[in-house]
Amino acid sequence: MDDQTRMLAGLAGLGGLSQGDIGDPDSVRKQLGQPQQDIGDILQQIMAITDESLDEAQARCWPEESPAHWGGSDDPTEGGEAGGGTAGGGLPLNFQHRKHALNCHRMKPALFSVLCEIKEKTVLSIRGIQDEDPPDPQIMRLDNMLLAEGVSGPEKGGGSAAAAAAAAAAGGSPGADGGIEHSDYRAKLAQIRQIYHSELEKYEQACSEFTNHVMNLLREQSRTRPISPKEIERMVAIIHRKFSSIQMQLKQSTCEAVMILRSRFLDARRKRRNFNKQATEVLNEYFYSHLSNPYPSEEAKEELAKKCAITVSQVSNWFGNKRIRYKKNIGKFQEEANLYAVKTAVDAASVSAQASQANSPATPNSGSSGSYSLSHAGDAAAAYLGLHPSNLNGAGEAVLNIAPSLQPQVDTLHHVTRLTAGYEELTSSSLYAPHHLDTSNSWQDNTHPSCVTSPPGPPGSAHSDTSN
DNA sequence: CTGGATGATTGGCC
């Protein structure tokens, strides 16, 4: 039998096969019988290549450097030559021979087309199972965050802008060491950024290398088994998905690193500095002179902030803390309150004295033009020195129950209050009426006296704020 | 080193 007759016989044998039988090499061999032994061999070889493991295939394809060998030809038979040539380096000789023989065999195109037909059907069944999915919202979130933190954005500006914004948000006193910590933060952020980008680059490189490798592999295999371009595309998409999940891990850990860095460097609590003495004094003066309503307006807050060289939110924080801590333990603040009341009064006295000198003595309230007016002094006196109606004797004299060491200042205060508003005004005004904190902890309309010299503070209320 | 003081943050409420 020459080649031609063998081929014809082979085709005739093949024609008798049903579609299902073709899928089974054993049944093919059974039906072909001994005379068509070579066709059975061919089939076996095809199946062997189809079942070829990835490692074997890799050994065949990977050494090639130039993509030129798989690009050109549409003819599978021609591909054998090209494939054999490219796979030359380091391949077992018998393998090359087998492959070459298979590719050159006259039966190969016929068998290949049958395989294509089968593949077409099976591919149809799996097509549509996995189509391109929408962009992962989580990875978008991570991207946005990295962009906002200045890690994944443009090289310059993003990071420092974010750091500056964070530093501004942290507030705090403009200490000299703030700059050092800030630059330290930027340096660390830049380090994270660098690591992130180099890792990202590595992943991208690895991804494209692996994609190329798989594409080469598939194209190489497509010469001996049917692989459509769509399948290759799908495979590439799968690879990209896998790598993007790795990228997401990288982004996640980068975000975590940035968060830790931020909390370490920019958390204001970690940079807390006590306000300077002057600032505390200014705030305390305002607080105790407005004890009836220690809620500074926006304008007052701004003014205090300016005076103390702190931010408005720090003023708000300070008043929030002060109110709550004062309320919790009035007894503890008694002495402080006395001191500030006296101080306020003394200040008022000096203002008043200046005013008296400057103006007519007949204008006793002329000193109220300062930041803390004389009415404040009266307010303070009423609030802290017990100028409650019940504490006034019949002659309108205040019965002051304060420490002996404060007596000189109290005398001054007496003087001041006589000079300025006078007891009548104080007692008839509503200044001290709302100074009291009631049991419901409301600052206004309370029941217990504002007299800080005899505070009814909760017995044994030992400052629960320091529970930590 | 320790405990109180204090500035800042957070969560709930109105």
Add this chain to the structure above:
DNA sequence: GGCCAATCATCCAG
């Protein structure tokens, strides 16, 4: 949105 209350994290004097 401002305030309160609880809490955290740090400062600082003893």
